[in-house]
Amino acid sequence: MVDSWRLKIQHKTGYDYAGPVSSSYNEARMWPRNGSRQAVLDARVEVWPPARTYRYEDYWGTVVTAFDVHAQHESLTVTATSTVETLPPGDLDPLSETSWTSSPSDNWYEFTLPTQRTRLNEELVEISADLRDKSGSPHEAALAVCDFVRSSVTYQPGATGVQSDALHAWEQRKGVCQDISHLTVGLLREMGLPARYVSGYLHPSPNAEIGESVIGQSHAWVEWWVGRWTAFDPTNGVPVGERHVVVGRGREYGDVPPLKGVYAGPASTGQGVEVTITRLR
Known part of the structure; x- marks a missing residue:
């Protein structure tokens, strides 16, 4: 059960x-x-x-x-x-693995384009290509992107504001969940994977006590398309599960x-x- x-x-x-x-x-x-x-x-x-x-x-x-x-x-x-x-998490493994030669559905075209907050510089474009080349499949590459961003950008509350973008977080190597998600989405799209920004809430404790009220968080994470939408929280390095509550999805923060x-x-x-x-x- x-x-x-x-x-x-x-x-x-x-x-x-x-x-x-x-x-x-x-x-x-x-x-x-x-x-x-x-x-x-x-x-x-x-x-x-x-x-x-x-x-x-x-x-x-x-x-x-x-x-x-x-x-x-x-x-x-x-x-x-x-x-x-x-x-709990249940969609981390794709239903059927897609290949790099597969064309994403036109339904997701808008999620393949850069936006003001997800745009990359030349260095990040090269990093995206390298991560893709080293991965055996789109899904494996997406997980590699999440690992890379989490290891490269330190989560630091208050480091940036709502108007910040992926490049700002990358240059200072720190940011909040919004920045980490924007950077992840930008790298995924550069690989050719449809990716969307997700806004919602996160319960901070994996072992939450029943009935105890805690200070929670407005939170952001990502989803990418590999035969179906797959959700992952790059800030915390975990699949999206029972602690996450979805409010909205879009290209970036500006949509939600x-x-x-x-x-x-x-x-x-x-x-x-x-x-x-x-x-x-």
């Missing part, structure tokens, strides 16, 4: 402003996705100041909660609460930011983020 986990996630984020804001228009991507390896049992997104929300799926299949606030306010808070059933919007008023004085995760079973 497969040992699933049940996780309750509360993700609270928002902005403080230097003075009254008259109106704001916002999108939140904080609603987990149903999928083959996770089931959303309950989810809700609450906004303060109160606002009417509506949901839709964007181009990449991520659930978006959209809302406008027209009451004057000096701060904005969005709280997403969800309960998700997750499964947890909260973005525009507003009329003074400058923002900062953004706060709190993620609390409880293992229910």
Whole structure:
């Protein structure tokens, strides 16, 4: 019998402003996705100041909660609460190994192109080619990329910001999960493998106590196509499993930011983020 986990996630984020804001228009991507390896049992997104929300799926299949606030306010808070059933790793081995001569489906063409955050320099292009040449198959090459990035770039919270890219992390040899995932995706695409950036949450403890609430993380990892999508967490060097909760997928962070919007008023004085995760079973 497969040992699933049940996780309750509360993700609270928002902005403080230097003075009254008259109106704001916002999108939140904080609603987990149903999928083959996770089931959303309950989810809700609450906004303060109160606002009417509506949901839709964007181009990449991520659930978006959209809302406008027209009451004057000096701060904005969005709280997403969800309960998700997750499964252990189960897709690390491809169903049928693809060869380098196989052409990826046109469905994944957009996941083969570089973006501003995943672009590489000449040195990284050569590294990608070398890793590919030394690997016996696309799947083996993808795992080699993950190992290379993890051994080359140190995970260091606060080392970069949301606007950073793969090259910045590579040049300073440190970054956060977002940077590590961007670099991994860039190297995979350079090899010709469709690869996508995944945004979600991670429970920090493999031996989580049931009922104990802990400080969790907004997290990022990658998926590549070798006959099916295969998920891996290059930051931690582990396959994606029961500790991971998927919220969205895209080409890079810019496709799946947890909260973005525009507003009329003074400058923002900062953004706060709190993620609390409880293992229910």
